[in-house]
Amino acid sequence: MLFGYNFDKKTMYIIMGILIAAMLINLGANNVIGMLLTLPGVILAMSFHEFAHAFVAVKLGDPTPKNQGRLTLDPLKHLDPAGIFLLIFAHIGWGKPVQINPNNFSKVSKAKGETLVAIAGPIMNFILAILLLVIFYLIMIFIPNSGIIRTVSGINVLSVVITLIYYAIVVNIGLGVFNLIPIPPLDGSKVFLQFLPYRAQMWIQDKLSIISIIFLALCLTGLLGYITGPVIEVIMYGMEYLVGAVFSIFI
Numbered sequence: 001m002l003f004g005y006n007f008d009k010k011t012m013y014i015i016m017g018i019l020i021a022a023m024l025i026n027l028g029a030n031n032v033i034g035m036l037l038t039l040p041g042v043i044l045a046m047s048f049h050e051f052a053h054a055f056v057a058v059k060l061g062d063p064t065p066k067n068q069g070r071l072t073l074d075p076l077k078h079l080d081p082a083g084i085f086l087l088i089f090a091h092i093g094w095g096k097p098v099q100i101n102p103n104n105f106s107k108v109s110k111a112k113g114e115t116l117v118a119i120a121g122p123i124m125n126f127i128l129a130i131l132l133l134v135i136f137y138l139i140m141i142f143i144p145n146s147g148i149i150r151t152v153s154g155i156n157v158l159s160v161v162i163t164l165i166y167y168a169i170v171v172n173i174g175l176g177v178f179n180l181i182p183i184p185p186l187d188g189s190k191v192f193l194q195f196l197p198y199r200a201q202m203w204i205q206d207k208l209s210i211i212s213i214i215f216l217a218l219c220l221t222g223l224l225g226y227i228t229g230p231v232i233e234v235i236m237y238g239m240e241y242l243v244g245a246v247f248s249i250f251i
Helices: 010-024 029-059 080-090 110-144 158-178 187-197 198-206 208-221 223-249
Strands: none
Touching: 029 080, 029 110, 029 158, 110 158, 110 187, 110 223, 158 223, 187 198, 198 208
């Protein structure tokens, strides 16, 4: 299912193949390499994001994610082809949704449980981004002067590692921000829409097909990036400032 529309796998892969081919034609070699370097960060971000949903749901008393094999960091259990495609090429995306049964929540109300499960994914991405940023700082400070060999077959391994980590940080922040957008089926809808009046919720549900089409068009054209981009930059700057301040105390 893609934004409320059911496509068989063959049709979905054909659509994505055409879009990928069209994008690659307009991309230079450097941009293609950059996207390949983004892939590990995408896999990491999505796996932890969906695991966080499953973990919180199970902790609240719902065994559904565990029974479906989602209480794991195995990427193959969490990755969604369309979500990966958009995250790599449009810098926004999602993983395979974790199914839950709110009726099983034994420690909180249904509404509060759904909110906690939904917010767990983006929070995990922000936490992971901070941890990766700490690793990034440690490498930048200690490795260059350590004498460790950093070139293999003419490739600067340190430079590649630093680039992979940096992209992973950006991807995690981007995935966290994107999923907080209050449009179904994104996590933000479960967090923010419940605070809207009932009539507003029903209006959104009634117009969901149109909203989904417009939203998908914004994603594919990159226009949504003009909205999420500044937010990602602010969060990135804030994390860098905080981590840098901590390092300045101890180093």
